[in-house]
Amino acid sequence: MIIGRSTLEEPEIAYELFQRAHGRGYATEAARAVLDAATVTGRKRLWSTVGAWNTPSLRVLEKLGFERDHVSTEESGEVVWLTRSLP
Numbered sequence: 189m190i191i192g193r194s195t196l197e198e199p200e201i202a203y204e205l206f207q208r209a210h211g212r213g214y215a216t217e218a219a220r221a222v223l224d225a226a227t228v229t230g231r232k233r234l235w236s237t238v239g240a241w242n243t244p245s246l247r248v249l250e251k252l253g254f255e256r257d258h259v260s261t262e263e264s265g266e267v268v269w270l271t272r273s274l275p
């Protein structure tokens with residue numbers, strides 16, 4: 189098991205919307221609700237892994253207060269690992 193990647197204590201958030209729904213703030217709104225749910229169920233930290241090319245997804249995470257932790261090189265290319273501390 190990789191700590192910080194899909195563990196119960198520090199889960200990873202991911203999202204995908206139909207293309208016709210992009211650009212209306214829905215991913216940010218939905219992810220914010222997930223952050224709230226993670227907080228009230230006792231999580232102290234969330235992670236996300238995003239392709240370095242994925243500007244929209246990185247922007248969503250930036251809006252939600254995620255910070256870059258490190259970058260890894262996978263078969264699919266450069267992957268940015270971001271983390272968000274919860275109150």
Ligand SMILES: CC(C)(COP(=O)(O)OP(=O)(O)OC[C@H]1O[C@@H](n2cnc3c(N)ncnc32)[C@H](O)[C@@H]1OP(=O)(O)O)[C@@H](O)C(=O)NCCC(=O)NCCS
Pocket residue numbers: 202203204205206209210211212213214215216217237238239242243244245247248
């Ligand atoms: C990532 C994804 C969920 C975003 O959904 P969304 O509802 O469009 O996101 P939001 O509208 O909440 O926010 C998108 C932000 O990215 C910005 N953005 C979108 N395309 C951009 C681009 N090409 N360059 C710069 N910024 C861009 C938007 O302007 C917006 O930021 P803003 O509020 O500052 O204007 C959607 O693009 C998607 O489903 N992509 C395919 C699946 C995917 O890549 N999932 C993530 C895997 S980690």
